[in-house]
Amino acid sequence: MSKNAAFIGMGVMGYPMAGHLQKAGFSTTVYNRTAAKAQQWVAEFGGASADTPKEAAANADIVLVCVGNDEDVRSVFFGDQGILAGLAPGALVVDHTTTSAGLAEELDIAVKAAQSEFVDGPVSGGQAGAENGQLSIMCGGEQSSYERAQSVFQAYGKGWQLLGKAGSGQRCKMVNQVCIAGILQGLAEGIALAQKTGLDVEKVQQVLAGGAAQSWQLENRAHTMAKDEYDFGFAIDWMIKDLGYCLDEAKRNHLTLPVASQVRGFYQELQAQGMNRCDTSVLLRKLKQDN
Structure with missing residues (x-):
């Protein structure tokens, strides 16, 4: 693959x-x-900045996108100054944004109509994973497109997998978020019980880490939850958005997700209290409010 890229x-x-x-x-x-943020990036890493998505995509063999939600993605793909207006035939587009599966399918059609290739590739690993180049990448698209993308994934990923056709990466990310929501609620309840019964949470975390309760959340969030620290990490604003996609997809497939639905409701209550930028582990604070 050529080394010309746009992000x-x-x-x-x-x-x-x-x-x-x-x-x-x-x-x-x-x-x-x-x-200004793009200019700051250029000052730090080199490369170049563009005034529009169209300009950024014009000379790129691969275009990567990581913005906020479905509406943000549409705003950079479509229109006179969007990616599709500048995309060269044969280019590869990878959307790393966490979106609905329906949008991924829509983009796949639009990019193919522009005689280019598309992969939806949402990521997991958070800000730390992005900074350390240790992201997990969940992909949907054609096998040949996925194979093209792997040389790029090596730059910031620790693992990646093709799950199926376009939209499959987003559906896998939904599974990821549903699992995280349940784990965090369980962890919040466990820590609350530990604290109420006089246990040292740090010691509890250490002993549980060697057993079946082990998880990334236990290892990385138990100690900060015990200290009521939440001014970092993955904001509940984004988790509310992501779980909304999960619940919509479940509804389309005639499935109920009771834990994910309940936890999203908890996050919405915390959001209404002004905790919208707190880390998703803030569920413990909600539990303490109710007890």
């Missing part, structure tokens, strides 16, 4: 991901809605 979206995930891409030898042009 759209310089948020907490896209900024370091694009940095890894540039360091891996890709000539990277970035675009961000707030131009």
Whole structure:
């Protein structure tokens, strides 16, 4: 694959991901809605910035996107200044944004109509994973397109998998978020019980880490939850958005997700209290409010 790349979206995930891409030898042009952030990236990593998604995509063999939600994705793909307006035939587009599966299917059709290739590739690993180049990438698309993308994934991923046709990556990310929601609620309840009964949460975490209760959340969030620290990590605003996609997809498939639905409701209550930028582990604070 040619080394000309474009990266759209310089948020907490896209900024370091694009940095890894540039360091891996890709000539990277970035675009961000707030131009100052793109210019800051250029000052730090080199490469170039563009004034529009169309301009960023114009000379790129691979275009990567990581923005906020379905509406944000549509705003950078479509229109006179969107990616599709500048996309060269034969280019590969990878959307790393967590979106609905329906949008991924829509983009697959639109990109193929532009004689290019598409992969939906939402990621897991959070800001730390993006900064350390240790993201897990869940992919949907054609096998040949997925194979093209792997040379790029090596720059910021630790593992990736093709799950099926376009939209499959997003559906896998939904599974990921549903699992996380349940684990965090269970962890919140467990820590609350430990604290109420006078146990040392740090010691509890250490002993549980060697057994069946082990999880990334237990290892990385138990100690901060015990100290009521939530000013970091994956904001509940984004989890509410993601779980909304999960519940919509479940409904389309005649499935109920009671735990995911309940936990999303808890997050919405916390959001209404102004905790919208707190880490998703803030569920413990909600539990304490109710007891």
